[in-house]
Amino acid sequence: MNETVGGIGEFGLIEAVTKGYRQGADVLVGPGDDAAVVAVPDGRMVITTDLLIEGRHFRQDWSSAYDVGRKAAAQNLSDLAAMGARPTSLVVGLGVPAALASEWVHELARGLQDEGEPLGVSIVGGDMVQSEKIVVSVTAFGSLEGREPVLRSGARPGDEVAVAGRLGWAEAGYAVLTRGFRSPRAVVEAHRRPLPPYEQGPIAAIAGASAMCDVSDGLLSDLGHIATASQVVIDVRSGALAIPEPLEAVAAATGLDALSFVLTGGDDNALVATFEPADVPPGWTVIGSVAEGNDDRPPGTVTVDGEPYAGATGHAHFRS
């Protein structure tokens, strides 16, 4: 059975895929109607969306469909955690070539499902259309459970900056893969599938985080978003950033700088937040501090050990 997407047809494939979706307690109307209906007990829905394009965000020869599904879910669910929310549900828009094996779609769906299921996330709807390149669009929803959302704009001078989750692993994996290697396995796996510290989002919110952000563009770039939105200056202490052994190994093998993986690598979906010093909860590592801007360091500036960082600060996306 090497059935293709085109052979089965849109409706048949949608039916086959959605049959496997388990619907959680938050789902009032699941897939199969014009729209889904999801419960939002506190009357405030948290919403985020991301688009992944084949060749740009993943390659079929580097990542399995299952990994693409996990990654597409992860980067959205991580954005919800960064607001202090508990993820509840998601919808997926899928563009696929007619000649693609239908198994690819089933595996993608399984990855989406497996990433969300431990968090209680249901896949409540979607769309499937024909496309030359594979397109995966995920929009995910979360509940604040009565808490206030943690924005990027709340960092205050005197706050400490702390991270939860991994930094630089996915970037080191990308460096390895682009050079034609498949090891160290830990960083290659990290490129294929992030491990966001979802539970730390609500924990940080409850602890009183003043600002929070998902690290998807790179630590310095995403701290720049907090510094700009909060009109403060942020300094990162490089000595506080652990350089894990696999990153050292990749740096040694490639001639790249291990610290730059940590400071500028995206796609691990760590969380970075600011707290009053007494509020930093367990599970978070303090890596820097927040200060007022001045003439030398205007608001929005991010420094490393008090100095501007010499390298690129993160993904520039469209610029090449």
Place this chain on the structure above:
Amino acid sequence: MNETVGGIGEFGLIEAVTKGYRQGADVLVGPGDDAAVVAVPDGRMVITTDLLIEGRHFRQDWSSAYDVGRKAAAQNLSDLAAMGARPTSLVVGLGVPAALASEWVHELARGLQDEGEPLGVSIVGGDMVQSEKIVVSVTAFGSLEGREPVLRSGARPGDEVAVAGRLGWAEAGYAVLTRGFRSPRAVVEAHRRPLPPYEQGPIAAIAGASAMCDVSDGLLSDLGHIATASQVVIDVRSGALAIPEPLEAVAAATGLDALSFVLTGGDDNALVATFEPADVPPGWTVIGSVAEGNDDRPPGTVTVDGEPYAGATGHAHFRS
């Protein structure tokens, strides 16, 4: 100023585009953070998503960016109306070539905004990535305002079938455009931009519609969804379907069948619903009736004047 998407860069373009978005009363946190937060006063969020791909759902030489924006918004907002919901907000994922004029993105955003604004819809977030072909992914949200959602599964024998909105216009426009013509202008415009009867969704729900569906695949195909979900048989009376003059003109010029535009044409985003005979509200035209299935006509069957319809029943999407 012939600036391209790649020249401005992702962050700059997102900032420029979102600056023009007006945020309505339902928006608690708008664009610019990790996620948006939207109020859902009755605690139930209605959610729908659609993916449009250049070359498949629109062509740059047939539709302006503004029209693509209106159409992308319309087909999602119409799905919300088909649940009986009032649309409140949407997010948009956009894949664009680096060489695309940034003006195209601004015009798309203007179209999205203009389609939703009369309904009070705010654009609360999005994503923008690089892509060879243009990809527009819209996910839209609505409020039931305390009403129950109108599903596809509630049609009962003895109900009448009624429609609100136009049928066959977009299909006639497509027939004209594929033959290299640009008139009649009314049907070409209808292909570029549907005019869904949004307000009739909540009106039908309040009137007691037993089932409702957005006509996006074609009347017979979408009635098939209601017939299957409700386990009933639906008969359409062709004499009850008005054939508008522009459709007759296209049929005469192309040799196609005007009634087939009405029965099988998609993309006008009319609404079709079932009601107890006394409940059909003003603004709706009765076109058929609901009956029990039997051995000759098993549940899920849709007939025209009591007979199976000879032509194709609607878009088959992946099959070609």
